[in-house]
Amino acid sequence: TQLLEQSPQFLSIQEGENLTVYCNSSSVFSSLQWYRQEPGEGPVLLVTVVTGGEVKKLKRLTFQFGDARKDSSLHITAAQPGDTGLYLCAGASHFNKFYFGSGTKLNVKP
Amino acid sequence: EAQVTQNPRYLITVTGKKLTVTCSQNMNHEYMSWYRQDPGLGLRQIYYSMNVEVTDKGDVPEGYKVSRKEKRNFPLILESPSPNQTSLYFCASSLTRSSPLHFGNGTRLTVT
Numbered sequence: 001t002q003l004l005e006q007s008p009q010f011l012s013i014q015e016g017e018n019l020t021v022y023c024n025s026s027s028v029f030s031s032l033q034w035y036r037q038e039p040g041e042g043p044v045l046l047v048t049v050v051t052g053g054e055v056k057k058l059k060r061l062t063f064q065f066g067d068a069r070k071d072s073s074l075h076i077t078a079a080q081p082g083d084t085g086l087y088l089c090a091g092a093s094h095f096n097k098f099y100f101g102s103g104t105k106l107n108v109k110p
Numbered sequence: 111e112a113q114v115t116q117n118p119r120y121l122i123t124v125t126g127k128k129l130t131v132t133c134s135q136n137m138n139h140e141y142m143s144w145y146r147q148d149p150g151l152g153l154r155q156i157y158y159s160m161n162v163e164v165t166d167k168g169d170v171p172e173g174y175k176v177s178r179k180e181k182r183n184f185p186l187i188l189e190s191p192s193p194n195q196t197s198l199y200f201c202a203s204s205l206t207r208s209s210p211l212h213f214g215n216g217t218r219l220t221v222t
Contacts, residue, residue, distance in 0.1 A: 009150075033210060042114070042200050042213025043153075088152065092208055100145075102152035 003027060004091055006101035013079055014109050021074045021104045023089035030092050032065055032072045037086040037103075079108045112137045116201050116214035123191055124222055131186045131217045133201030139212070141204045142184040143168065144176065146197040147216075153200065159184055160207060191221040 007022045023032070031050045035043035047056050049065035049072060056063045060083075062075040076083055089101045114135045123129055135142065143158035145168075155168030159178040173195055175187040184203075188195060198218050202211040 004152075031208070035211075040215065042202070042215050043211075044213070045210040048210055090153075090211075097207075098155070098211070100153040102150055 003099040004089055004101035006087075006089060006104050008104060009102070010105050010107075012107040012109065015080055016078050017108075019076050019079055019106070021076075021087055021106075022071070023073070023091075023101050024071045025091060025099075026070065027091070027093070027099075028069050030069070030094050032069075032092070033090045033098075034063055034072070034074055035088040035090065037088060038084075043086075043088055076106075079106075081108045081110050084108050112212070114201055114203050114212050114214040116199075116217050118217060119215065120218050122220045122222065125192055126190050129188050129191060129219075131188075131199060131201075131219070133184045133186065133214060134182050135184075135201075135203040135212070136182065137203060137205075137212065138181065139203035139205055140181070141207045141209070142178065143202050143211075144174070144184070144186050145200045145202065146170065147200060148197050156186070156199075158207075188219075191219075193221050195219065196221050 004025045033048045034046045037043040047063045052067045052069045054065045060077045064073050087104045090098045117132045140161050144156040145153040147153050154170045156174050157176040159165045165176050198216050200216050201214040204211050
């Protein structure tokens, strides 16, 4: 079983739609990161959230860390084909070890 | 350009034939690690290194070895590869253990 559960696993939407990806755990994390991975490449960091309840915005992407620091969400507004990719969340334990979710594969159709 | 470089990008080999995947970073990062990525399982850590000559097991270390003789290099060694080690492998580095990770572009390994 995964320490971090991501949902949905797959998401196929039309350009212009909104979407939310969830990252849930029963464990508390000292910080949580979101990465995006495109085919043939390694994951690239999008954001790090540290404080419970923290909200960070990156253009059309909004990231939220749960109050109890056990979960996080990524919301994309008006998705574009360039947003297509695999989105991974990674939680850092108090021993500074990273645990990755299994990912959400997003396909945005023109 | 700051980067993590892995080689080779693709590798097909046979069971039992020793192989090494190289990893090099040019950011003077202390922390380096190896992950394998399998469908539905996400990224699982194989080994990590906090600094030169300091390495430790991750979550799935069986069948793998690493070494960290220099700060920039962190090779992954499969002494006797088996088909269950067919996977996509990523090397990553970061300034410290808790800093964001910089990933290489991956090595797709097939063991027949």
